[in-house]
Amino acid sequence: MIEVTNNNVSHQTYNKNFIINNPEWDCRNKYLKKLMTSSIKSYSPNVDEIQRHITETLEDYLKTSNSSWLIMVGKVVRSVSYIDYEVKDTEWFCSVYDNTSNIQIHAIRVYTF
Numbered sequence: 001m002i003e004v005t006n007n008n009v010s011h012q013t014y015n016k017n018f019i020i021n022n023p024e025w026d027c028r029n030k031y032l033k034k035l036m037t038s039s040i041k042s043y044s045p046n047v048d049e050i051q052r053h054i055t056e057t058l059e060d061y062l063k064t065s066n067s068s069w070l071i072m073v074g075k076v077v078r079s080v081s082y083i084d085y086e087v088k089d090t091e092w093f094c095s096v097y098d099n100t101s102n103i104q105i106h107a108i109r110v111y112t113f
Protein backbone atom coordinates (compact mmCIF):
# COMPACT_ATOMS: atom_id res chain seq x y z
CA MET A 1 0.00 0.00 0.00
CA ILE A 2 1.34 3.44 -0.88
CA GLU A 3 0.57 6.49 1.21
CA VAL A 4 0.94 10.21 0.91
CA THR A 5 2.61 11.61 3.99
CA ASN A 6 1.16 14.89 5.24
CA ASN A 7 2.61 16.91 8.15
CA ASN A 8 4.40 13.90 9.62
CA VAL A 9 1.16 11.90 9.69
CA SER A 10 0.71 8.97 7.34
CA HIS A 11 -2.80 8.63 5.99
CA GLN A 12 -3.57 5.10 4.85
CA THR A 13 -5.21 4.71 1.52
CA TYR A 14 -8.50 3.05 0.84
CA ASN A 15 -9.67 2.17 -2.68
CA LYS A 16 -7.60 4.93 -4.25
CA ASN A 17 -3.83 5.18 -4.15
CA PHE A 18 -3.84 8.46 -2.23
CA ILE A 19 -5.81 10.46 0.26
CA ILE A 20 -4.68 14.05 0.47
CA ASN A 21 -5.94 15.88 3.55
CA ASN A 22 -3.58 18.79 3.97
CA PRO A 23 -3.04 21.37 1.24
CA GLU A 24 0.41 22.28 2.61
CA TRP A 25 1.92 18.80 2.20
CA ASP A 26 0.53 16.83 -0.63
CA CYS A 27 1.36 15.80 -4.13
CA ARG A 28 -0.49 18.33 -6.26
CA ASN A 29 1.34 17.36 -9.40
CA LYS A 30 -0.37 14.20 -10.63
CA TYR A 31 2.46 13.41 -13.04
CA LEU A 32 5.06 13.61 -10.28
CA LYS A 33 2.93 11.48 -7.96
CA LYS A 34 2.54 8.84 -10.67
CA LEU A 35 6.27 8.94 -11.44
CA MET A 36 7.18 8.45 -7.78
CA THR A 37 4.78 5.60 -7.16
CA SER A 38 5.63 3.81 -10.40
CA SER A 39 9.34 4.19 -9.61
CA ILE A 40 8.81 2.52 -6.24
CA LYS A 41 6.85 -0.30 -7.84
CA SER A 42 9.42 -0.81 -10.61
CA TYR A 43 12.72 -0.44 -8.74
CA SER A 44 12.04 -1.20 -5.07
CA PRO A 45 14.04 -1.90 -2.92
CA ASN A 46 16.89 -0.25 -4.89
CA VAL A 47 16.72 3.40 -3.81
CA ASP A 48 19.60 4.34 -6.15
CA GLU A 49 17.62 3.12 -9.16
CA ILE A 50 14.49 4.93 -7.94
CA GLN A 51 16.49 8.16 -7.63
CA ARG A 52 18.14 7.67 -11.03
CA HIS A 53 14.84 6.99 -12.77
CA ILE A 54 13.08 10.02 -11.26
CA THR A 55 15.99 12.36 -11.97
CA GLU A 56 16.50 11.17 -15.55
CA THR A 57 12.79 11.35 -16.30
CA LEU A 58 12.54 14.90 -14.93
CA GLU A 59 15.91 16.12 -16.27
CA ASP A 60 14.60 18.57 -18.90
CA TYR A 61 11.97 20.00 -16.57
CA LEU A 62 14.43 20.39 -13.71
CA LYS A 63 16.83 22.32 -15.96
CA THR A 64 14.18 24.78 -17.17
CA SER A 65 12.19 25.28 -13.94
CA ASN A 66 14.06 28.41 -12.73
CA SER A 67 14.63 26.72 -9.40
CA SER A 68 16.72 24.11 -7.69
CA TRP A 69 15.36 20.80 -6.48
CA LEU A 70 15.97 18.43 -3.61
CA ILE A 71 14.69 14.99 -4.52
CA MET A 72 15.37 12.54 -1.74
CA VAL A 73 14.77 8.80 -1.85
CA GLY A 74 15.44 6.66 1.18
CA LYS A 75 14.54 3.47 2.94
CA VAL A 76 13.46 4.39 6.45
CA VAL A 77 12.53 2.73 9.68
CA ARG A 78 11.70 5.98 11.41
CA SER A 79 11.73 9.53 10.10
CA VAL A 80 11.52 12.81 11.97
CA SER A 81 11.30 16.08 10.09
CA TYR A 82 11.22 19.76 10.81
CA ILE A 83 9.77 22.20 8.32
CA ASP A 84 10.17 25.94 8.82
CA TYR A 85 7.00 27.43 7.37
CA GLU A 86 8.60 30.89 7.41
CA VAL A 87 10.87 29.90 4.54
CA LYS A 88 9.24 31.58 1.56
CA ASP A 89 11.47 30.44 -1.29
CA THR A 90 10.72 26.73 -1.06
CA GLU A 91 7.72 24.57 -1.81
CA TRP A 92 7.15 21.08 -0.45
CA PHE A 93 6.12 19.55 -3.73
CA CYS A 94 5.42 15.91 -3.00
CA SER A 95 5.94 13.23 -0.35
CA VAL A 96 5.28 9.56 -0.99
CA TYR A 97 5.81 6.64 1.37
CA ASP A 98 5.44 2.95 0.56
CA ASN A 99 4.85 1.03 3.79
CA THR A 100 5.61 -2.32 2.14
CA SER A 101 9.19 -1.45 1.18
CA ASN A 102 9.59 1.43 3.68
CA ILE A 103 10.73 3.66 0.85
CA GLN A 104 10.07 7.36 1.19
CA ILE A 105 10.44 10.00 -1.54
CA HIS A 106 10.33 13.78 -1.09
CA ALA A 107 10.53 16.49 -3.73
CA ILE A 108 11.22 20.03 -2.53
CA ARG A 109 11.43 22.96 -4.91
CA VAL A 110 13.92 25.67 -3.98
CA TYR A 111 13.32 28.85 -5.97
CA THR A 112 16.30 30.84 -7.21
CA PHE A 113 15.95 34.48 -8.11
